[in-house]
Amino acid sequence: MGHIVLVTGGARSGKSTRAEARVSALPGERVYIATARPDDAEMRERIARHAARRGAGWVTVEEPLDLVGALARSDGRGPRLVDCLTLWLANLMFAGRDWEPEAAALVAALARQQGPVVLVSNEVGMGIVPENALARAFRDAQGWLNQRVAEAADEVEFVVSGLPLKVK
Amino acid sequence: MGHIVLVTGGARSGKSTRAEARVSALPGERVYIATARPDDAEMRERIARHAARRGAGWVTVEEPLDLVGALARSDGRGPRLVDCLTLWLANLMFAGRDWEPEAAALVAALARQQGPVVLVSNEVGMGIVPENALARAFRDAQGWLNQRVAEAADEVEFVVSGLPLKVK
């Protein structure tokens, strides 16, 4: 059974760097499963910066929606990094897909992995209640998803100022 | 003296579930002190979902404002769950009440409890400074209340992705 790690934290908390370090410590070809859509300039710049930091020794797979499929296709190649669940969830909601069965399918898929997976997610519920109903719905969905993935994970780390706090 | 536990965390972090588990582990009739006002559809749906999750073996008391009274009246019946301080504080402010003496009275009341109490609260100060002055005032009040209740508590847990981190 593949070892599953969830790395969560705020925006720019250093969670991707931490997750990369976890994956880099494992043997085998590393697979980076990017859920970002390179739609806008901000996101393109961020993707390029992350790729430069990872360097060689990584294969990149872009998969904004079919994360379960990307995990199935990459299993056995080497350790996988999913960066990140927050963009995946936003992509599902933006595409008008029902996120709940998709999230349940992801959790079920994690239990089937033979190789290790490190998943990055965001903490988005520690600010003031958003005035916008869509933002509240997203915040609720993200919190639910993090709980379910954390339950399925063997390890959970909460990153603060670049430093991991072990929560599981 | 009643054992006091504060369970804090972000929105949808699993803090209510965690607090319920803490109360369920204690002997006696469980009292759920709900501070929510079932005013709108979102809130009604959430209250119904929480009630279904708790199941039988719980008595529900609805008290949006007089939390000190609700604690006094329920003391000795069994372990109490206060869910949550954030809605209570919002209700006080919305009712135009001066929250500071009420918060001080709550902290004083906690020291008088004979039976155990588990209180749920939210972390709301880890986002960008709100543009809205009322939201800033609420954020300040919530932070102050959490500090005072944490000081009065025997245990404090910070819930991240459904998992408790012991902070006291």
Place this chain on the structure above:
Amino acid sequence: MGHIVLVTGGARSGKSTRAEARVSALPGERVYIATARPDDAEMRERIARHAARRGAGWVTVEEPLDLVGALARSDGRGPRLVDCLTLWLANLMFAGRDWEPEAAALVAALARQQGPVVLVSNEVGMGIVPENALARAFRDAQGWLNQRVAEAADEVEFVVSGLPLKVK
């Protein structure tokens, strides 16, 4: 080499009080380096409240921009409290200064200190993504700064409801 401590947390989490306690436990004249600009009523009131809490035995230095200089000038006098990096960063950005070299210079300066320094900063990235591009840029800069200062620090504490969680 001066011992460097970063105390981070949300708004009104009790991080300043915690940082003051850390500095107060050290021998020597305490220097409070305030980065706040007493421009508006809210901020003036907060500064006065913090000063009253600290009491005697503190020298206050107001330095909204030249934090590196303030640290150099105060080194050797006694333990220093920098409150806080978030206002300093906001001041730099508001003044149209390029924050990245200034942040790098601060990190380099921390390595040169002979006496101890406790720095307060905020976690601002655990809410919903701000709609405002400037707020997003600030959030990113703050996250980056916290990571770099945490890397340079000997100790890092994350304060939740007034209680410190040791992260380094």
